[in-house]
Amino acid sequence: MIKLSRLFWKLFLAFWLATTLTFFVGIAFVILSKSKPGDPHLDTILASEIHLLEEFGVESGMQLLTVWRHPDDQAIGVYDSNEQLLAGSPVLHPVFERTVISKEGIELSLRSTRAPGGPNGGGPGGGTGMGEGPGLMPLIIGTVMSALFSGYMAFYLTWPLAFLRRAMSDVAQGRFGTRVKPMMGGRRDEIVDLAEDCDRMANQLKLLVDAQQSLLHDISHELRSPLTRMQAAIGLLHQDPARTEMVGRIERESVRMDTLIEALLTLARVQGRPDSIERESVDILELLTLIVEDAQFEAGIKDSRVVLQACPPFVSRVSGELLYRCFENVIRNAVRYTQPGSVVRVVAEMNLACTRLRVRITDHGPGVEEQRLQRIFQPFERGASEPGSGFGLGLAIALRAVEMHGGTISAYNQASGGLTVEINLPRQS
Structure with a gap:
């Protein structure tokens, strides 16, 4: 089972927030495009603005008020604690005012030239527009669908990277027989090309390591044969007392060579695979x-x-x-x-x-x-x-x-x- 990585969650949240924000702004634009001057949709705009500020931040609230074609006698403005206008139109004499804490934690003041409520009744977040009833279903469906789409896209991009990471870890531990491309199935993109390059790299490393170990073994075994004959000759020379000093020197060098060969063989063995x-x-x-x-x-x-x-x-x-x-x-x-x-x-x-x-x-x-x-x-x-x-x-x-x-x-x-x-x-x- 593939463990969901940090990259997966980053991609998932990025996709989900982007699609959800686009959906909300799109819904608001559709509703506002159907509004005519004088229609009682002020409470819908206020409710949507409050929701966007609390859930997505000031930037989203600015987008909504930018696309809203408000009547001459209706204006909505978002002010910060310093009485600076952040979004919407200036409201000099507010009839309605509400404090909102944005997603960024900023205390904002939402002001309007008219009080919410009209022929459809209700207020911000009340029984109008997107507040309740059938109007809530598009939001739920859109949010769920965007989550599913975002999860699929994030998984599609991250699961081959998980296989690549596992394969590279195996190669680093000396398991050069690991191959990534067969795990990709019928996928055809740049990630598969990267997997092929990794497979070729692992194969080349295997050839180099095998060649190195083979060379060490060959050299060691080739040196062992003359060393054995030298030691046999030393045994014969020991029988001649006149040559004892020279024999001792030759014997010390042969022991030194034997020690080196033994160390080389051990080094070649420990450089192999850990599971061997x-x-x-x-x-x-x-x-x-x-x-x-x-x-x-x-x-x-x-x-x-x-x-x-x-x-x-x-x-x-x-x-x-x-x-x-x-x-x-x-x-x-x-x-x-x-x-x-x-x-x-x-x-x-x-x-x-x-x-x-x-x-x-x-x-x-x-x-x-x-x-x-x-x-x-x-x-x-x-x-x-x-x-x-x-x-x-x-x-x-x-x-x-x-x-x-x-x-x-x-x-x-x-x-x-x-x-x-x-x-x-x-x-x-």
């Missing part, structure tokens, strides 16, 4: 505990510590492998950059409804330049002072993994020094 990952029920706090225990060994080398401040268990249906890689990359980065002898704090908190988990990892390192705080989550982004500290893929993998689970990740510097990376994850059922 396998999920299982995982206690994220238990996951964090394991990562902190492993990181404690690396931190102990530089006489530092990793401290976990945990909340109650937070079980969610997620990809445990991807989230493990996400938290591990962030915590290991914090351990790498924190000052010797300092403490890396990992704080996990739940909101009051227990529907979201917030994890903050804070180190005591040099921090990050303000202009780089957003770029550090991009692939291969490294600072000028840290060219050999990694490949710049760890935080990029963390960002993609968190986004695939509907969460957010951000980084900010601490006033006392150091960097905090904050990860927010919703509970997935």
Whole structure:
């Protein structure tokens, strides 16, 4: 079922007010065009003027008095609180006067040179003209018909935009197979042309993303084969003690290359569709505990510590492998950059409804330049002072993994020094 948007209501009200105002002015013009000088229709004009002022405002009241061909001895004028004539003709000696509050909230004075009431009897809003009886039916029918017409026109213009918005949201989440034109039916207009362009855009994006992922996989697998042979050769060279130093260097480079290939494969996988990952029920706090225990060994080398401040268990249906890689990359980065002898704090908190988990990892390192705080989550982004500290893929993998689970990740510097990376994850059922 399509939810009625703000655009629908704006178009509906615009169409309805326009058609209703046109209808009322048209009815008044027809009645007034049949009036002859001396006919007792003053009460009808007064009633119509009061209605237009209260329901549609001063502008509508001015239109009615502009088209009214009044007799020489009949005049109607609308004055404001400053005795300024806003509509109609000047009334120097009013016989009839009534205070009216317009739709805009302005207090007006409606004056006439003759008192309402004649052979047909009644007064403004009384038993004449459009006041009661059969004369009320055209107003009701016209208002209802204009509402139906306005609703149809507003719906006709907005429902394809709702499909377009839903399709673009799917494309933004990586579901490139979404197509909009089949939902339009037999419609033929510029909106359908826009839908065709959106479909072509989604198809082109799918081709580009597939080509990128295919390239990453091909490069990674092509590098794996010579790497495997290199590692086998290293094993043979280890048997020659004279070449131990060179073998160690080759071995370190091969391990570095293997790490890069593994990171590229992971990045290619997390850049795919969110619904393609396998999920299982995982206690994220238990996951964090394991990562902190492993990181404690690396931190102990530089006489530092990793401290976990945990909340109650937070079980969610997620990809445990991807989230493990996400938290591990962030915590290991914090351990790498924190000052010797300092403490890396990992704080996990739940909101009051227990529907979201917030994890903050804070180190005591040099921090990050303000202009780089957003770029550090991009692939291969490294600072000028840290060219050999990694490949710049760890935080990029963390960002993609968190986004695939509907969460957010951000980084900010601490006033006392150091960097905090904050990860927010919703509970997935």
